[in-house]
Amino acid sequence: MKRTMIIEIICALFIILFVYAALTKLLDYEKFRIQIGQSPLLTAFAGWIAWIVPVTEFLISIMLVFVRLRLVGLYAAFSLMVMFTTYIVCILTLSLYIPCSCGGVLEKLGWKEHLIFNIVFIILAAVAVLISYKKVKPIAPVVVALS
Amino acid sequence: MKKPIILLSGCAILSSLLVVVLYGFSNHYIRKNNSFLRVIVKDAFYGISGKDLKYNSYYIAGTTRRHVYLANVTAPLHLLVLNTKEKDSTGIAITDSTEITLQIKNLERLTYKRPRISVLEPYFYIMDGVMPSLYRGKLNEWEADSFMFDKAAYFIDGIPVSARSFAIKSISGLTNEQILGRIKADSPYVKFTPGILQKQIDGKFCTDGMLHYDRAEGKLIYLYYYRNQYIVMDTSMNVTYRGNTIDTVSHAQVSGAKISSEGSYTMSTPPVTVNETSCVSNGLLFVKSPLLSKNEDENAFKWQSAVDVYDLENGTYQFSFYVPKFEGKSFREFRVVEDRLIVLYDHHLEINELNMKYFSKPESIVF
Numbered sequence A: 001m002k003r004t005m006i007i008e009i010i011c012a013l014f015i016i017l018f019v020y021a022a023l024t025k026l027l028d029y030e031k032f033r034i035q036i037g038q039s040p041l042l043t044a045f046a047g048w049i050a051w052i053v054p055v056t057e058f059l060i061s062i063m064l065v066f067v068r069l070r071l072v073g074l075y076a077a078f079s080l081m082v083m084f085t086t087y088i089v090c091i092l093t094l095s096l097y098i099p100c101s102c103g104g105v106l107e108k109l110g111w112k113e114h115l116i117f118n119i120v121f122i123i124l125a126a127v128a129v130l131i132s133y134k135k136v137k138p139i140a141p142v143v144v145a146l147s
Numbered sequence B: 001m002k003k004p005i006i007l008l009s010g011c012a013i014l015s016s017l018l019v020v021v022l023y024g025f026s027n028h029y030i031r032k033n034n035s036f037l038r039v040i041v042k043d044a045f046y047g048i049s050g051k052d053l054k055y056n057s058y059y060i061a062g063t064t065r066r067h068v069y070l071a072n073v074t075a076p077l078h079l080l081v082l083n084t085k086e087k088d089s090t091g092i093a094i095t096d097s098t099e100i101t102l103q104i105k106n107l108e109r110l111t112y113k114r115p116r117i118s119v120l121e122p123y124f125y126i127m128d129g130v131m132p133s134l135y136r137g138k139l140n141e142w143e144a145d146s147f148m149f150d151k152a153a154y155f156i157d158g159i160p161v162s163a164r165s166f167a168i169k170s171i172s173g174l175t176n177e178q179i180l181g182r183i184k185a186d187s188p189y190v191k192f193t194p195g196i197l198q199k200q201i202d203g204k205f206c207t208d209g210m211l212h213y214d215r216a217e218g219k220l221i222y223l224y225y226y227r228n229q230y231i232v233m234d235t236s237m238n239v240t241y242r243g244n245t246i247d248t249v250s251h252a253q254v255s256g257a258k259i260s261s262e263g264s265y266t267m268s269t270p271p272v273t274v275n276e277t278s279c280v281s282n283g284l285l286f287v288k289s290p291l292l293s294k295n296e297d298e299n300a301f302k303w304q305s306a307v308d309v310y311d312l313e314n315g316t317y318q319f320s321f322y323v324p325k326f327e328g329k330s331f332r333e334f335r336v337v338e339d340r341l342i343v344l345y346d347h348h349l350e351i352n353e354l355n356m357k358y359f360s361k362p363e364s365i366v367f
Helices: A003-027 A027-040 A044-065 A067-094 A104-108 A111-134 B002-031
Strands: B045-052 B058-063 B067-072 B077-083 B095-101 B115-120 B121-126 B133-138 B143-146 B159-162 B165-171 B178-184 B191-194 B209-214 B217-223 B227-234 B239-244 B256-259 B264-267 B275-281 B284-289 B302-309 B316-324 B332-335 B340-344 B348-354
Touching: A003 A027, A003 A044, A003 A067, A003 A111, A027 A044, A027 B256, A027 B264, A044 A067, A067 A111, A067 B002, A111 B002, B002 B121, B058 B332, B058 B340, B067 B115, B077 B159, B077 B217, B077 B348, B095 B143, B115 B159, B121 B143, B133 B227, B133 B302, B159 B209, B165 B209, B209 B275
Parallel strands: B058 B115, B275 B332
Antiparallel strands: B045 B348, B058 B067, B067 B077, B077 B095, B115 B121, B121 B133, B133 B143, B159 B165, B165 B178, B178 B191, B209 B217, B217 B227, B227 B239, B256 B264, B275 B284, B284 B302, B302 B316, B332 B340, B340 B348
16 A cells, blocks of 8 residues: 555544544533533633634644645644543543543443554554655644644 | 654653643642541451452442341342351451342332332332332342332432331422432321521532431431531431531532533532541441541552541541552442441442440540
8 A cells, every 4th residue: 555545544534533523522512511621630621621622623634634734733633642542541540530521422432442542543643644754755844833 | 764753752742741730730629628637546447358249330228237238230129148247266257148139029010210229127128219119128038019109209319217218318399409308108208308408509419418317326417528517317307406527618619510402410510529428327427538638648548548437416526547448449338337347349348347445435535
């Protein structure tokens, strides 16, 4: 398989994942905001995060659509998935109770499946980033503004 | 090839750090309430027996000195009875267990939503407050019969007080707030007693708590989850007095919100739980509190949980003791029966013997 093809597939997967996750959150925004507030980790920032998370997911999806922005998008996607995963690990190991507000069918995943799912996506993003360096020169040095 | 790897690791480290810092902040914010003192008793009890239950869905339906009755939320008619024998010469009590499937007499169709089993010698009760129904059967016969069926009311939590009466916590149809009441065999069958629970925020979450019956003293006790107060009542629900737990959270810190797409009312922020779980025995109130006191080490709750003891006679704080965690998990429920401390963990049960020099009522304890 060609490298570009692999990158395209990975980007497509991310776009599907993020658009789906963001839509399910925004479609029932009221519920999502409350669930975020219930999280022992995010209580104080619930109002902000309830907006930032779906908007970021959309932005990354848009970046992944355009070839010029793809690399930044992949870095961003990678960072976001790392954040989600850290969140899961924190919640699983440190917290008393474990809420979830990933949206849609993702909510039905158990925490272990969730962790594996996330790690697979982190690896995918890393792979896409690494192989896109091999052939095509990156557009410009990238600063990740998200984290 | 070096640059992307560095960049990726940079992203990974920064992102995970951000989340960890967020966590640190909110954790600090939850735990900061500690301007009170605990008197810790180190030799409050010693372990005598433990049992692996395999499932984490068990709850304590009732206890006597010889038996522990465990019911299961996922198997409503299953009852696990643990028999504790007296200590043998080696000082260890051996526990054996019997699994029982409860029968219900004359049952055409079993309709239940949230059945809970409760044991008060010599009976066991199956109570459902969502699909209101009450069943009662004798211990050792294990067959329940419909009981005061037509007099049942909706309730959130109910406990048997005598063979023919229950104390319940329900939602008032008038105010849509939590209310305490009684179900009795004679008229008026269901009687609510407004005014016992005092609304601070929404009357639903802010008044939530645990209902206990101290059979030895004939007292009903209601302990709030989210504020430092408990209410002592007689069996007709006349308030004897309102007592305070040692922490300083006198005003509940909860907030509720409606999710219209689900038609539900839920908490919108994690509540500050003051009293996690509790039990009463022989005029003493035992409260598991997740709040660190001023004189406790930061890491005091890493391996253990604190239980505070109050004398219900006059509402005074007596002392506290630690109960160790099991496999990293704090206990879910506990009971005290005479000199036995029964502690239910995730999927494990421990039976301990209390050091009665602290727990026998009449003499006052001197430190």
